Amino acid sequence: xxxxxxxxxxxxxxxxxxxxxxxxxxxxxxxxxxxxxxxxxxxxxxxxxxxxxxxxxxxxxxxxxxxxxxxxxxxxxxxxxxxxxxxxxxxxxxxxxxxxxxxxxxxxxxxxxxxxxxxxxxxxxxxxxxxxxxxxxxxxxxxxxxxxxxxxxxxxxxxxxxxxxxxxxxxxxxxxxxxxxxxxxxxxxxxxxxxxxxxxxxxxxxxxxxxxxxxxxxxxxxxxxxxxxxxxxxxxxxxxxxxxxxxxxxxxxxxxxxxxxxxxxxxxxxxxxxxxxxxxxxxxxxxxxxxxxxxxxxxxxxxxxxxxxxxxxxxxxxxxxxxxxxxxxxx
Amino acid sequence: xxxxxxxxxxxxxxxxxxxxxxxxxxxxxxxxxxxxxxxxxxxxxxxxxxxxxxxxxxxxxxxxxxxxxxxxxxxxxxxxxxxxxxxxxxxxxxxxxxxxxxxxxxxxxxxxxxxxxxxxxxxxxxxxxxxxxxxxxxxxxxxxxxxxxxxxxxxxxxxxxxxxxxxxxxxxxxxxxxxxxxxxxxxxxxxxxxxxxxxxxxxxxxxxxxxxxxxxxxxxxxxxxxxxxxxxxxxxxxxxxxxxxxxxxxxxxxxxxxxxxxxxxxxxxxxxxxxxxxxxxxxxxxxxxxxxxxxxxxxxxxxxxxxxxxxxxxxxxxxxxxxxxxxxxxx
Numbered sequence: 307x308x309x310x311x312x313x314x315x316x317x318x319x320x321x322x323x324x325x326x327x328x329x330x331x332x333x334x335x336x337x338x339x340x341x342x343x344x345x346x347x348x349x350x351x352x353x354x355x356x357x358x359x360x361x362x363x364x365x366x367x368x369x370x371x372x373x374x375x376x377x378x379x380x381x382x383x384x385x386x387x388x389x390x391x392x393x394x395x396x397x398x399x400x401x402x403x404x405x406x407x408x409x410x411x412x413x414x415x416x417x418x419x420x421x422x423x424x425x426x427x428x429x430x431x432x433x434x435x436x437x438x439x440x441x442x443x444x445x446x447x448x449x450x451x452x453x454x455x456x457x458x459x460x461x462x463x464x465x466x467x468x469x470x471x472x473x474x475x476x477x478x479x480x481x482x483x484x485x486x487x488x489x490x491x492x493x494x495x496x497x498x499x500x501x502x503x504x505x506x507x508x509x510x511x512x513x514x515x516x517x518x519x520x521x522x523x524x525x526x527x528x529x530x531x532x533x534x535x536x537x538x539x540x541x542x543x544x545x546x547x548x549x550x551x552x553x554x555x556x557x558x559x560x561x562x563x564x565x566x567x568x569x570x571x572x573x574x575x576x577x578x579x580x581x582x583x584x585x586x587x588x589x590x591x592x593x594x595x596x597x598x599x600x601x602x603x604x605x606x607x608x609x610x611x612x613x614x615x616x617x618x619x620x621x622x623x624x625x626x627x628x629x630x631x632x633x634x635x636x637x
Numbered sequence: 638x639x640x641x642x643x644x645x646x647x648x649x650x651x652x653x654x655x656x657x658x659x660x661x662x663x664x665x666x667x668x669x670x671x672x673x674x675x676x677x678x679x680x681x682x683x684x685x686x687x688x689x690x691x692x693x694x695x696x697x698x699x700x701x702x703x704x705x706x707x708x709x710x711x712x713x714x715x716x717x718x719x720x721x722x723x724x725x726x727x728x729x730x731x732x733x734x735x736x737x738x739x740x741x742x743x744x745x746x747x748x749x750x751x752x753x754x755x756x757x758x759x760x761x762x763x764x765x766x767x768x769x770x771x772x773x774x775x776x777x778x779x780x781x782x783x784x785x786x787x788x789x790x791x792x793x794x795x796x797x798x799x800x801x802x803x804x805x806x807x808x809x810x811x812x813x814x815x816x817x818x819x820x821x822x823x824x825x826x827x828x829x830x831x832x833x834x835x836x837x838x839x840x841x842x843x844x845x846x847x848x849x850x851x852x853x854x855x856x857x858x859x860x861x862x863x864x865x866x867x868x869x870x871x872x873x874x875x876x877x878x879x880x881x882x883x884x885x886x887x888x889x890x891x892x893x894x895x896x897x898x899x900x901x902x903x904x905x906x907x908x909x910x911x912x913x914x915x916x917x918x919x920x921x922x923x924x925x926x927x928x929x930x931x932x933x934x935x936x937x938x939x940x941x942x943x944x945x946x947x948x949x950x951x952x953x954x955x956x957x958x959x960x961x962x963x964x965x966x967x968x
Contacts, residue, residue: 324689324932331687333823356662358655358935359702360690371690379824492664493710577907577926595908597943601655604689605936612928 310410311335313614314402315607316389317417317556319346320600321590323372324607325415330381332615337409338376338383339402345369346419347553347591348600352445352471357600365445368600392563394583398621413585413617415610416560416572419603420553420591425459429520430549439526439546444468448475451546457482457529459517460550466490466498468550473501473509480542482512482531512542520547555592567594578613579606584624587614641741642668644945645733646938647720648748648887650677651931652921654703655938656746661712663946668740669707669714670733676700677750678884678922679931683776683802688931699931723894725914729952744916744948746941747891747903750934751884751922756790760851761880770857770877775799779806782877788813788860790848791881797821797829799881804832804840811873813843813862843873851878886923898925909944910937915955918945 313329315322318340329336338344348354351365360368377383392414393401402409422442424430434440441447444458448471456476458469461483467490469481481498488495501509512531518539519530529542555570564581565573571594574580579587589606591598596606616623644660646653649671660667669675679685682696691699708714723745724732733740753773755761765771772778775789779802787807789800792814798821800812812829819826832840843862849870850861860873886901895912896904902925905911910918920937922929927937947954 320689327687327689328930331822331824333827356658357690358651358658358706358939359688359694359699361702361706363690368690371692375689375692491662493662496664597940599659599936599939599943601932601939602936602943605930605933608689608930608932609928612930612933 309335310399310412311337312411312618313337313413313415313611314339314400314409314411315415315417316402317341317346317419317590317592318344318373318383318385319417319419319590319603320348320369320372321419321603321607322415322417323369323376324604325417325589325611326376326381326383326607327372327379328608328611329415329614330376330379332611334611336381337411338381339387339389339404339409340383340385341388341418343385344373344383347421350443350446353467354600372604389559392560392586394563394585398585400583400585413587413614415607415614416557416564416581416586416588416592417590417603417607417610418556418559418592420555422549423552423554425517425549425551427517427519429522429526430547433520433522433526433547436525438524439522440520441546441548442550444471444548444550447546447548448472451476453477454545455479455543456546456548457517457531457542457544458548458550459483460552461485461488461490462550462552463490463494465550466494468548469509470494470497470501472548477508479509480512480544481509482515482517482529484514484516484534486513517547553591553598557592564588571596578616579610580613580624584621585617640666641730641743642666643742643949644668644744644746644942645670645731645740645742646746646748647733648672648677648750648921648923649675649704649714649716650748650750650921650934651679651700651703652750652934652938653746653748654700654707655935656748656920656942657707657712657714657938658703658710659939659942660746660945661707661710663942665942667712668742669712670718670720670735670740671714671716672719672749674716675704675714678752681774681777684798685931703935720890723891723917725894725916729916731914731916742916744918744945746938746945747888747895747912747917747919747923748921748934748938748941749887749890749923751886753880754883754885756848756880756882758848758850760853760857761878764851764853764857764878767856769855770853771851772877772879773881775802775879775881778877778879779803782807784808785876786874787811787877787879788848788862788873788875789879789881790814791883792816792819792821793881793883794821794825796881797825799879800840801825801828801832803879807877808839810840811843811875812840813846813848813860815845815847815865817844848878884922884929888923895919902927909947910941911944911955915952916948 312334348365587610590603643665918941921934
């Protein structure tokens with residue numbers, strides 16, 4: 307068994323790396339356990355314009371900076387390491403099990419992030435696994451659809467951004483959205499509409515509509531689309547379907563250890579990011595009430611560490627309410 | 638009277654600029670009212686190493702980037718504009734009064750930040766106002782004390798950082814701290830101790846001690862220091878006293894409009910940053926429970942805007958509890 311850590315962070319995305327920077331800079335023995343490689347979902351973003359003070363940066367570049375910053379203060383990052391279970395011992399120590407190893411720590415910060423939500427329609431899983439035309443990341447896969455026709459699904463920020471990105475590659479893009487209105491930021495919706503209204507635009511909208519099936523022989527050849535108001539079904543011939551319908555939290559592995567909401571988000575006290583288990587904090591998109599933005603995820607990680615220090619100073623604080631004197635930056 | 642805004646942000650520091658970026662990027666008509674010039678306290682910091690993804694940057698450089706980023710999306714920033722009062726009208730519109738003008742908006746984000754805390758000892762005010770040896774900002778004023786002797790007071794991050802900075806200029810630094818232990822991050826305390834233990838170090842600690850008076854003829858000539866355990870008083874001859882004992886929130890102007898805690902922090906629902914007045918949010922160091930870090934202040938501003946959008950979609954949400962479906966980044 308490895309030597310105990312002060313702090314184990316589960317997840318090496320923006321929330322986990324924000325936590326790692328602060329924990330290691332404070333000289334806490336810090337371990338980040340990352341299922342794949344650092345960055346998480348943000349790695350699939352090519353153009354970030356809303357991380358304050360960065361005019362424009364790609365996801366991978368931003369993550370590289372964050373990793374370098376945290377590791378220079380000796381945070382340890384283990385990649386390709388999946389956590390399969392957690393336990394809280396009577397002495398307050400926390401145990402984190404991976405497939406090959408067992409770690410212990412005084413505090414754990416859960417920052418597993420979230421994953422792409424599926425449409426759950428026939429053909430989706432089959433063509434996704436085969437790499438045969440179903441994708442969840444426009445930034446990643448757009449170049450594969452040069453001069454081809456694609457269908458995109460969704461109405462949020464990512465849906466609009468990635469649809470616009472795809473118009474630069476595909477010969478034609480049909481955006482299918484189940485409502486008339488878009489959840490995306492207005493500046494993005496304006497950009498979308500400007501594109502739709504261009505002369506000879508290669509972008510068309512199919513509103514009040516959902517994709518009910520993805521069909522083809524060995525690869526995507528068409529999407530079946532249903533109008534939710536008229537129930538009328540149409541077929542769109544295409545070479546690919548991009549699914550942009552949001553995220554689901556990666557919280558399966560903590561089920562039964564901490565409390566989850568109906569939709570699988572980790573329940574917490576939002577003032578302090580405490581779960582129901584003493585010493586176990588939560589940060590980022592996986593928690594109830596998260597704003598799902600890059601900088602808010604990073605700040606969640608930082609907040610979790612600030613409150614972890616409060617917990618280390620006084621473990622009985624765990625069950626106390628909010629007090630402004632606790633503000634960790636105070637005198 | 639000016640045309641109504643969607644969003645008025647009071648305070649142009651990191652929290653206010655984070656909010657301004659998100660509000661303007663979402664095409665909300667956005668006004669930032671700043672008492673002095675953008676940046677607030679962070680302008681007095683020369684070396685920031687804990688804003689994730691920036692290895693090292695100065696406060697003024699970071700603020701310049703944030704201002705440029707927000708104004709490129711048309712956020713309006715009025716400097717040298719002090720807010721003197723707020724009102725909520727029956728129709729839900731909010732009124733913001735400055736000395737010269739009156740503005741209205743659908744939502745207000747309070748982000749006034751905080752100011753230096755005083756020692757409240759004889760001589761402090763007199764010498765401060767005269768620019769005669771009392772300072773609250775090592776980064777700003779250290780060069781004025783080249784080859785001179787100074788006393789610093791405090792034990793937090795800023796106290797340690799700025800004391801170390803001063804040792805590069807002053808011939809001798811005496812750091813007075815009322816406890817044995819430091820609140821500062823361990824990495825900083827280690828750096829401090831290494832400096833103290835250098836051969837012929839120009840840094841000495843006077844622990845368990847407080848400054849009780851600052852004396853001199855027209856300028857600082859000595860500090861009177863009392864040991865809190867023995868009550869013994871000593872005199873330290875010096876040319877300057879640097880006071881690093883924390884911050885107080887700049888919330889005098891909202892007293893009676895929103896609720897304040899005993900120490901003057903704005904009370905809010907930390908999940909959504911809502912105050913008791915519908916449409917009035919709070920962000921940054923001025924609120925109860927703030928972690929008092931740069932990135933957490935920025936994220937507060939972003940969070941306030943995300944929840945402001947929820948309020949605009951459904952004003953009745955103001956009095957509802959937390960629901961994970963509300964997560965604004967959801968589908």
